[in-house]
Amino acid sequence: MAKGDRKRALRGRAGRMKGGRGSGRASSGHVRLWGRHPVEAALKNPDRQHRKLWATRDGIDSLDGELPPDFPVEYADVADLARLVAKDAPHQGLVLECEPLDGLFLDDVAKGDPARPVVVLDQVTDPHNVGAILRSAAAFDAACIVTQDRHAPPEGGVLAKSASGALETVPWIRVVNLARALEELAEAGYWRIGMAGEAEETLAEALPSGPVAIVLGAEGEGMRHNITQHCDALARLPISSAIESLNVSNAAAISLYAAATRS
Template identity: 70%
Template structure:
């Protein structure tokens, strides 16, 4: 159904995604329920839109009122329902050797989005976060993920330490990335399934989280740089896991 009207602010609480990659990925995901699309006619003509989707045509200025200031919507704004919950045991049930990423209080949606993109690029089995200390689905996160939000399973848990216990019991070697660790990451990666644990920028991993890892490791970065952005560290760690001998 297509119509023309002036967009209004959302009162539904549903996430709104913007930009071609995030919108196209959400529309292509059979597990995602898309509610309504606002689009310029030119942008809509470039998309394959489900016939049942409500499409409201609007100009660029009106679309700008639906998203944060200066958000690069590229003529597309999609309101969606959040994805259904993924449970930890679903991620642990896989028989392959793909790594897991565990994020300890990484709350910046741009960082989590970038981590999801790297997780998709290196075929990670999924990411795990603590529900109270991780960002909700949002346009900014989906934009940073560039479609990977629809591809990488994301389990939110109540207690991260308890989740790490379950991960260990499932046969994963839990490696926490910490700048003070003595060994390099490459030296700690064996042939077992691995869970890579990363802490928030600045604070790093909490002590209790580190205590629930099998081993701590560091990346071989220059002394001229104190640390890496957590999304960059995640990408390097995933590459190391993907290319281990």
């Protein structure tokens, strides 16, 4: 928005999604987000319930929108905000405390659209990686990401900062049983491709023309055997032999690009 333009109102204390549900729990307790993009996206998300915003004057001025008159804001200096976040976290003058997002069922968002792949993560626990994958999922219009609740990071500031706002826009489905979720995706018409460096086919060769679910495992360990057994095909990225593997978030971004550009 150009400087001087009238800012539109932010949603402020938005109500949580009615009837929210999910197999797993997104987070326990309150979620604390920081940085302009994560905080601004959370403030604009109608499915967030906000509790309190700590901010500098410059932080408030940087927001694309105006807070409601009754929004709970506590002005603070940079040093005070630094004590509310992880060590050396780039809060940019904004720290928001809010409720975790409500859960969704897989079939709420996985509608079998060939243009919108599903990303399934098997025991990817680093919040930086999951946040970066959410950002790529938003960039390539993925339907959702799916994780097993016990082996994935909770919502939080580090993850949200890496996601750069995508935590609020990409559905994140947390399930108790990842293998069962893969079965549900197959029943919904998705071709499930597990990414594995030892696979014979490249991803371009394995991609179908219809709906696809891209399954990625943790770095080093890869997918668990049971998850591999629930894939319809295994595929690899055609990377040079000079390097053993890619970071999982980079692999996700390349896989989503390949799915978006398949003929």
